[in-house]
Amino acid sequence: MIAGMTTPDIETTWSIAQLADEFGLTHRTIRHYEELGLISPERRGTVRVFHRRDRTRLELIVRGKRIGFPLDEIRTIIDMYDETPGESGQLVYLLDQIAARRAELELRRADIDRTLAEMASMEQRCQADLSKLRGAR
Amino acid sequence: MIAGMTTPDIETTWSIAQLADEFGLTHRTIRHYEELGLISPERRGTVRVFHRRDRTRLELIVRGKRIGFPLDEIRTIIDMYDETPGESGQLVYLLDQIAARRAELELRRADIDRTLAEMASMEQRCQADLSKLRGAR
DNA sequence: AGAACGCTTGACGTTGACGTAAACGTAAAG
DNA sequence: CTTTACGTTTACGTCAACGTCAAGCGTTCT
Numbered sequence A, B: 001m002i003a004g005m006t007t008p009d010i011e012t013t014w015s016i017a018q019l020a021d022e023f024g025l026t027h028r029t030i031r032h033y034e035e036l037g038l039i040s041p042e043r044r045g046t047v048r049v050f051h052r053r054d055r056t057r058l059e060l061i062v063r064g065k066r067i068g069f070p071l072d073e074i075r076t077i078i079d080m081y082d083e084t085p086g087e088s089g090q091l092v093y094l095l096d097q098i099a100a101r102r103a104e105l106e107l108r109r110a111d112i113d114r115t116l117a118e119m120a121s122m123e124q125r126c127q128a129d130l131s132k133l134r135g136a137r
Numbered sequence C: 001a002g003a004a005c006g007c008t009t010g011a012c013g014t015t016g017a018c019g020t021a022a023a024c025g026t027a028a029a030g
Numbered sequence D: 001c002t003t004t005a006c007g008t009t010t011a012c013g014t015c016a017a018c019g020t021c022a023a024g025c026g027t028t029c030t
Helices: A014-024 A025-037 A052-067 A071-081 A088-136 B018-021 B028-033 B052-067 B071-082 B089-137
Strands: A043-045 A045-051 B043-046 B045-051
Touching: A014 A025, A014 A045, A014 A052, A025 A045, A025 A052, A043 B045, A045 A052, A052 B089, A071 B043, A071 B089, A088 B052, A088 B071, A088 B089, B018 B028, B018 B045, B043 B052, B045 B052, B052 B071, B071 B089
Parallel strands: none
Antiparallel strands: A043 A045, B043 B045
16 A cells, blocks of 8 residues: 555665655755765665665764764764774874864863853742742732 | 053953954954844944953853854843843743753753764774784784 | 054855755656 | 656755955054
8 A cells, every 4th residue: 555654664775755854854955965975875776775874874964963063074073983994094093083073072062061050050040030029929 | 562461450341353362253253243233342433342241242152152053042042141030021931041042952962972972982992903903013 | 744553344255054946757646 | 648746956045154355444653
């Protein structure tokens, strides 16, 4: 009856629409990521076929975006994930990259923590003021 | 000799150049923030004079940018800081805003933590591979 | 007086990250 | 066989966040 509706578990490839749906992206966005080389889905004729690798890369992309990285940087980051450098120089380079990103991330986390702390204290003040108002009524 | 070089402690206002320097921004950027209503420095004639309020707002802006917020959102956030709402409705609204931003921030923090964890494990693997290579030589 | 600073306002340019519209291919369903 | 659904490329548009001149004003140093 409805094709592709049953046994979604064994499914090992995805269409652009499925992934767009799953990650809340548009087709255009996904194609854009391909243009920038963030993903490179298989082509069956002209049609894009996405494998698990593409799916996980998309996952990393949206996470990177939530964190606030630009797409270029995201590419270098997710490229780090599935590079398997056998050579020593490459390994050192990768470790450098990791250190750099890590520093950046920790800076951001510190910023977030401070902001969260300030918001907590703001919330305290607000609720104090509010209960004062409620008491005065 | 050099004007404005001595006793920088008592200084309570700043020029655009000083703040640009201090925060690593350009004049254009600061003016842009003013155009968007993120700051509103005093005008002495045509010249901008920045007070401590503007300075702290700039501080919050750059932090917000590091976190990855768009300038619009940053404005609503820093506006929360120095609003003193006497009315109950405003207080509730502010509390809502705080909750929303807070949720967003915690999501980002979770993303960052996961990424940091993955990077840590990547680093482990890399260093293991590296010491293997070094041992084999 | 004149040159040099520092600051100002336009106003157009650029980059990143997509949106959007046009025009077309393909394959199953009615 | 046409419609419908889903997919494709090409190409121009848009919005945010500035960059980059150009031209001018007001002190201050010389």
